[in-house]
Amino acid sequence: xxxxxxxxxxxxxxxxxxxxxxxxxxxxxxxxxxxxxxxxxxxxxxxxxxxxxxxxxxxxxxxxxxxxxxxxxxxxxxxxxxxxxxxxxxxxxxxxxxxxxxxxxxxxxxxxxxxxxxxxxxxxxxxxxxxxxxxxxxxxxxxxxxxxxxxxxxxxxxxxxxxxxxxxxxxxxxxxxxxxxxxxxxxxxxxxxxxxxxxxxxxxxxxxxxxxxxxxxxxxxxxxxxxxxxxxxxxxxxxxxxxxxxxxxxxxxxxxxxxxxxxxxxxxxxxxxxxxxxxxxxxxxxxxxxxxxxxxxxxxxxxxxxxxxxxxxxxxxxxxxxxxxxxxxxxxxxxxx
Amino acid sequence: xxxxxxxxxxxxxxxxxxxxxxxxxxxxxxxxxxxxxxxxxxxxxxxxxxxxxxxxxxxxxxxxxxxxxxxxxxxxxxxxxxxxxxxxxxxxxxxxxxxxxxxxxxxxxxxxxxxxxxxxxxxxxxxxxxxxxxxxxxxxxxxxxxxxxxxxxxxxxxxxxxxxxxxxxxxxxxxxxxxxxxxxxxxxxxxxxxxxxxxxxxxxxxxxxxxxxxxxxxxxxxxxxxxxxxxxxxxxxxxxxxxxxxxxxxxxxxxxxxxxxxxxxxxxxxxxxxxxxxxxxxxxxxxxxxxxxxxxxxxxxxxxxxxxxxxxxxxxxxxxxxxxxxxxxxxxxxxxx
Numbered sequence: 259x260x261x262x263x264x265x266x267x268x269x270x271x272x273x274x275x276x277x278x279x280x281x282x283x284x285x286x287x288x289x290x291x292x293x294x295x296x297x298x299x300x301x302x303x304x305x306x307x308x309x310x311x312x313x314x315x316x317x318x319x320x321x322x323x324x325x326x327x328x329x330x331x332x333x334x335x336x337x338x339x340x341x342x343x344x345x346x347x348x349x350x351x352x353x354x355x356x357x358x359x360x361x362x363x364x365x366x367x368x369x370x371x372x373x374x375x376x377x378x379x380x381x382x383x384x385x386x387x388x389x390x391x392x393x394x395x396x397x398x399x400x401x402x403x404x405x406x407x408x409x410x411x412x413x414x415x416x417x418x419x420x421x422x423x424x425x426x427x428x429x430x431x432x433x434x435x436x437x438x439x440x441x442x443x444x445x446x447x448x449x450x451x452x453x454x455x456x457x458x459x460x461x462x463x464x465x466x467x468x469x470x471x472x473x474x475x476x477x478x479x480x481x482x483x484x485x486x487x488x489x490x491x492x493x494x495x496x497x498x499x500x501x502x503x504x505x506x507x508x509x510x511x512x513x514x515x516x517x518x519x520x521x522x523x524x525x526x527x528x529x530x531x532x533x534x535x536x537x538x539x540x541x542x543x544x545x546x547x548x549x550x551x552x553x554x555x556x557x558x559x560x561x562x563x564x565x566x567x568x569x570x571x572x573x574x575x576x577x578x579x580x581x582x583x584x585x586x587x588x589x590x591x592x593x594x595x
Numbered sequence: 596x597x598x599x600x601x602x603x604x605x606x607x608x609x610x611x612x613x614x615x616x617x618x619x620x621x622x623x624x625x626x627x628x629x630x631x632x633x634x635x636x637x638x639x640x641x642x643x644x645x646x647x648x649x650x651x652x653x654x655x656x657x658x659x660x661x662x663x664x665x666x667x668x669x670x671x672x673x674x675x676x677x678x679x680x681x682x683x684x685x686x687x688x689x690x691x692x693x694x695x696x697x698x699x700x701x702x703x704x705x706x707x708x709x710x711x712x713x714x715x716x717x718x719x720x721x722x723x724x725x726x727x728x729x730x731x732x733x734x735x736x737x738x739x740x741x742x743x744x745x746x747x748x749x750x751x752x753x754x755x756x757x758x759x760x761x762x763x764x765x766x767x768x769x770x771x772x773x774x775x776x777x778x779x780x781x782x783x784x785x786x787x788x789x790x791x792x793x794x795x796x797x798x799x800x801x802x803x804x805x806x807x808x809x810x811x812x813x814x815x816x817x818x819x820x821x822x823x824x825x826x827x828x829x830x831x832x833x834x835x836x837x838x839x840x841x842x843x844x845x846x847x848x849x850x851x852x853x854x855x856x857x858x859x860x861x862x863x864x865x866x867x868x869x870x871x872x873x874x875x876x877x878x879x880x881x882x883x884x885x886x887x888x889x890x891x892x893x894x895x896x897x898x899x900x901x902x903x904x905x906x907x908x909x910x911x912x913x914x915x916x917x918x919x920x921x922x923x924x925x926x927x928x929x930x931x932x
Binding site (some may be wrong): 265266267297319320340341342343344346347366367369370387391392393394396422501503504505506508509511513516517518520521522534536537538539540542554555556567568571572574594595 | 602603604634656657677678679680681683684703704706707724728729730731733759838840841842843845846848850853854855857858859871873874875876877879891892893904905908909911931932
């Protein structure tokens, strides 16, 4: 990827690694066993590859992702795994129902049930808090919300719960035990709610969900250094290609920075180098290999982001690269809200 | 700002605070004593306000900022305070010279001088490393680079140096001493280089630069919680307006997250609340005021970012608000590279 003539910083994905990840996930979680999370890439061009690999149901985090996926012809079964009370946005999603898109929205309170019903949403999942302090009702309250939703004319397809607090647990046995505890909460809720869908999980727990009906994995497709530490079988596909713009005896500076690399999981990585810090438009780093040729101005360098999802949201385009050749350039067309 | 009907998350600026900041900076650093840094807002609509306040020379971090400012008619005196070796981008900026824009580019090496000359750039500043491990030549090397630039037909307007390592120093006396040490390095370089421009500084050191000819302040206009801790006279103008989407007895969740709030300076803040953590599209927080009404779904909340520059780069639009009314909406039109 270093020898393309792309202007930098440029977001690039190694197509061979991406295809490996697609194939591995499709084998482990075939068809609708995986409901790929669109928030991880915000790119209908990548969702199309996931659909071609057999996954034609998708998870979204924002109304814009839902609307964009539907417009792209990928609306077979879209789950907004997030609470929304914005009437205009709910109505825009409800209007899709008249077309070919199927839209299901998460609810976790009377207010979100009422907002969904008022906007003409047809189907919901009850979102259950399974240990991550974020959205989701208490398991014991799920039945009451399902009854309320049904009384308001909504179809309740089942339950969802995201064990996000478990994703970064390094030890697999500990991760597995924590998933089991989280899914026990979801099982209690499902018994109260009914429905055919039990949706949970993510890339870090993709192979620890025998019980649920589907896994909401997203990062597996492109990967990042945070997930890379878990020893998952997925390959690092995503990088930011940068150009060295300044060097001296002690450090080098390249032209990717914290406006092109999400920082919430910490600094990005550069193979064979120690990253010192990121500024708006720069990474300052030093070679960790004293036998390597020192960097010089104009060199290309691959910077690997610590967190894939928000890094994607920083860029307008993703270049798919194989053997130094840019084979395709995809618009990251689902950014925003 | 809480009572607008904006869809959320929405980036909002308090117009009264913004006008205060404009006026205070124009009084402290009138006219070209301040060369506002466009990277802090990436918005020609805000640059226009700065020009109206008397500052018609600007600092940019990327070629796209330079080109966009020129196209917006704000190209009176644009400094790209960054090293670029991309021939196409340098050429695009050089092509502006035939029009009304004046473009000066930072150089800190033979390679950047050659790249500027080859692309037809007319004017440069020698960028000097004054203590921040990033771009900039050693002070003692500045004269050689200036000579090289002049031999290649470039006009050398002077020197610049950014004491970014000093910006977050809390104690004003210590900050002042560190600025003095940094400016001693710039003075050495200037004696070797010549020229009429000595450009340095930022919001954190805006009133500690009696010697230089201009200050590259940017964040002062909108501010963030990191600069807010320095006790500067500027007011917090920038917030992300969010809607509460989920609550329980222990925490609340609003619909701004790390895709709408830059995280490199840490978590954002919410008045009267403890922010627990940010996810892609959520902030989880708890009220710190046990006497206040507990948050409920649908409430509006103002989230204050820890770092203004990369937060601006996450949004498409900025709403200017006074007394709950959106008076103007500006495109954040200089995003990208």
